[in-house]
Amino acid sequence: xxxxxxxxxTRIFDVSKPWLNRxxxxxxxxxxxxVSDVSFNIEEQTVYAxxxxxGSGKSTIGKxxxxxxxxxxxxxDIRGVDLARxxxxxxxxxxxxxxxxxxxxxxxxxxPRWRVRDIIAEPVAARGGHTKGLSERLLxxxxxxxxxxxxxxxxxxxxxRQRICIARALASExxxxxxxxxxxxxxxxxxxxxxxxxxxxxxxxxxxxxFISHDLTVVQHMADKIGVLYLxxxxxxxxxxxxxxxxxHPYTQMLLAAAPQLDGFGREVIPPTGEIPxxxxxxxxxxxxxRCPLAADICRTKRPELRQIGTSRVACHMVDATD
Amino acid sequence: xxxxxxxxxxxxxxxxxxGTLRPVQDVSYDIxxxxxxGVVGESGAGKSMAGNAVIGLLNPPAHIxxxxxxxxxxxxxxxxxDDMRRLRGKHIGMVFQDxxxxxxxxxxxxxxxxxxxLAHLDISQSDARKRxxxxxxxxxxxxxxxxxxxxxxxFSGGMRQRVVIALAxxxxxxxxxxxxxxxxxxxxxxxxxxxxxxRLCRDRGTxxxxxxxxxxxxxxxxxxxxxMYAGQLAELGPVRDVLTVPLHPYTxxxxxxxxxxSRGKARLHQIPGAMPxxxxxxxxxxxxxxxxxxxxxxxxxxxxxxxxxQGRAACFHPLLREDVA
Numbered sequence: 203x204x205x206x207x208x209x210x211x212t213r214i215f216d217v218s219k220p221w222l223n224r225x226x227x228x229x230x231x232x233x234x235x236x237v238s239d240v241s242f243n244i245e246e247q248t249v250y251a252x253x254x255x256x257g258s259g260k261s262t263i264g265k266x267x268x269x270x271x272x273x274x275x276x277x278x279d280i281r282g283v284d285l286a287r288x289x290x291x292x293x294x295x296x297x298x299x300x301x302x303x304x305x306x307x308x309x310x311x312x313x314p315r316w317r318v319r320d321i322i323a324e325p326v327a328a329r330g331g332h333t334k335g336l337s338e339r340l341l342x343x344x345x346x347x348x349x350x351x352x353x354x355x356x357x358x359x360x361x362x363r364q365r366i367c368i369a370r371a372l373a374s375e376x377x378x379x380x381x382x383x384x385x386x387x388x389x390x391x392x393x394x395x396x397x398x399x400x401x402x403x404x405x406x407x408x409x410x411x412x413f414i415s416h417d418l419t420v421v422q423h424m425a426d427k428i429g430v431l432y433l434x435x436x437x438x439x440x441x442x443x444x445x446x447x448x449x450x451h452p453y454t455q456m457l458l459a460a461a462p463q464l465d466g467f468g469r470e471v472i473p474p475t476g477e478i479p480x481x482x483x484x485x486x487x488x489x490x491x492x493r494c495p496l497a498a499d500i501c502r503t504k505r506p507e508l509r510q511i512g513t514s515r516v517a518c519h520m521v522d523a524t525d
Numbered sequence: 526x527x528x529x530x531x532x533x534x535x536x537x538x539x540x541x542x543x544g545t546l547r548p549v550q551d552v553s554y555d556i557x558x559x560x561x562x563g564v565v566g567e568s569g570a571g572k573s574m575a576g577n578a579v580i581g582l583l584n585p586p587a588h589i590x591x592x593x594x595x596x597x598x599x600x601x602x603x604x605x606x607d608d609m610r611r612l613r614g615k616h617i618g619m620v621f622q623d624x625x626x627x628x629x630x631x632x633x634x635x636x637x638x639x640x641x642x643l644a645h646l647d648i649s650q651s652d653a654r655k656r657x658x659x660x661x662x663x664x665x666x667x668x669x670x671x672x673x674x675x676x677x678x679x680f681s682g683g684m685r686q687r688v689v690i691a692l693a694x695x696x697x698x699x700x701x702x703x704x705x706x707x708x709x710x711x712x713x714x715x716x717x718x719x720x721x722x723x724r725l726c727r728d729r730g731t732x733x734x735x736x737x738x739x740x741x742x743x744x745x746x747x748x749x750x751x752x753m754y755a756g757q758l759a760e761l762g763p764v765r766d767v768l769t770v771p772l773h774p775y776t777x778x779x780x781x782x783x784x785x786x787s788r789g790k791a792r793l794h795q796i797p798g799a800m801p802x803x804x805x806x807x808x809x810x811x812x813x814x815x816x817x818x819x820x821x822x823x824x825x826x827x828x829x830x831x832x833x834x835q836g837r838a839a840c841f842h843p844l845l846r847e848d849v850a
Binding site: 255256359360361362389390391392393394395397398401416418419420422423424442456457459460461462463464465466467468469470471473474477478 | 568682714716717745768778779792799
């Protein structure tokens with residue numbers, strides 16, 4: 203059974219003005235659909251990556267997975283427990299202990315007034331666990347020194363701070379770690395160190411990652427399965443080799459063509475047209491249709507379902523025609 | 526032909542209570558007309574500091590300690606106040622990373638464009654407005670005639686960066702300094718902005734200093750590349766040579782640590798350690814504590830210069846072409 207099973211997950215944010223303004227200006231409520239009917243499974247000890255541009259809903263899905271946000275409709279089942287609907291407090295507690303998160307900005311996600319020892323032990327201490335020597339051991343596991351436990355976060359560089367964040371995430375011995383852009387704030391040589399560390403720890407502790415990123419090359423390096431998001435919808439899901447060699451959805455094809463390549467000397471890219479549409483008023487039918495070179499009438503009226511095509515799942519009406 | 530920009534032995538100092546920091550040390554490079562020079566390096570390598578020195582935007586107490594900067598053959602590094610202000614915008618355009626903070630949120634974008642043109646060009650208000658609309662059309666803003674009266678917040682991030690580029694180009698400068706112009710943007714928008722910069726500079730023969738940390742952007746956009754490490758030039762050469770057969774071990778390490786499609790899921794090469802802080806720079810070559818090829822003479826002062834490896838890499842023991850082939 204899959205460790206995480208996400209089905210028909212939808213999250214709607216109310217971004218309306220205050221009600222009095224709405225009444226006076228006669229405006230309807232403004233509802234922003236950040237995530238719309240997304241379903242996928244994460245198998246145990248694999249890395250599932252979500253890629254997409256800003257506003258595609260990838261971080262919102264991550265937050266719903268760890269329980270920082272509640273789904274509007276749909277469900278997230280982790281080991282068969284739906285955190286939003288489960289009533290047995292003991293079960294919720296057990297599952298919660300299995301989930302940890304690593305955030306993008308290591309300067310904002312560590313309390314500047316706490317010593318590293320307390321920061322790392324907090325997930326265990328909060329549950330009344332035994333924390334003696336824990337931080338020191340974890341620090342050595344992430345490539346820092348045990349004596350660093352007495353220092354404060356400002357004494358570390360960005361890459362070292364991200365290592366502390368990883369150590370903290372490991373403290374409660376989780377099964378699932380949600381990594382929200384863990385290396386976006388880091389330089390490329392430091393990014394390589396952190397990515398290698400994350401791969402090693404995954405093998406050592408049998409971890410499962412949900413890896414959220416906008417960087418296609420990083421995702422390709424890390425993931426076992428990749429889900430491509432566009433305007434809150436899952437448009438394609440495939441393993442990295444299939445996705446990068448034969449992208450099926452026109453949006454994925456556009457993303458791959460637009461990504462800068464290290465060997466693309468003087469490459470003349472035909473730049474993609476348009477930008478992500480307004481999520482408050484998404485286009486009818488397929489969300490990508492205003493920018494899509496293949497768009498036909500059906501794309502403007504009917505939203506495509508995610509269909510199994512070969513080893514991939516693709517949400518596009520035209521994909522058979524292009525094969 | 527005189528290069529558009531010529532930097533010669535530029536050194537920037539920041540005096541502090543604990544001694545003088547040197548974020549840019551003895552850096553020299555030229556940018557020819559119509560050429561795009563990519564400047565890469567990690568955070569703190571001094572790449573932005575060098576760009577700011579050229580346009581005279583160093584924050585005191587940072588100052589140019591020695592060296593010369595020539596723009597179209599005229600020395601500009603000692604210009605002060607009004608002289609520098611006349612140069613900025615007219616001869617050098619600047620594109621910053623964050624398009625929201627580089628536009629005035631209280632002024633319509635048309636007013637910002639006409640203000641720049643009226644300050645530098647001898648034209649009438651109505652001509653300036655016409656040229657503002659033309660400039661917006663040129664950078665690919667749909668409905669430019671209407672959008673000219675919009676405020677910056679009414680544009681998306683990519684559109685704002687287009688406006689900033691229009692602003693940088695409106696007085697037809699001979700040099701553009703683009704400091705991480707696409708870092709805040711999405712991949713598809715980044716491709717649009719890079720294509721736009723390349724097209725405009727080719728059409729007008731504008732020289733560009735493209736400062737970025739993204740090797741992919743450099744590969745696609747730049748003609749030549751300057752790799753910076755700890756305030757010094759590590760390697761300088763044609764982009765294809767530097768990226769495919771790097772001579773400096775740091776460039777080689779950088780390329781190895783970039784995830785690549787062709788390498789699959791093999792472990793990434795890592796450069797051990799981190800860039801030294803400016804107040805604790807090692808003797809000799811600044812890279813030697815992290816360098817796999819370091820030998821005893823790498824600690825000797827003065828450190829290596831570009832002349833030590835075919836005028837391309839500042840290294841006593843560069844990678845030989847046979848090694849990497």
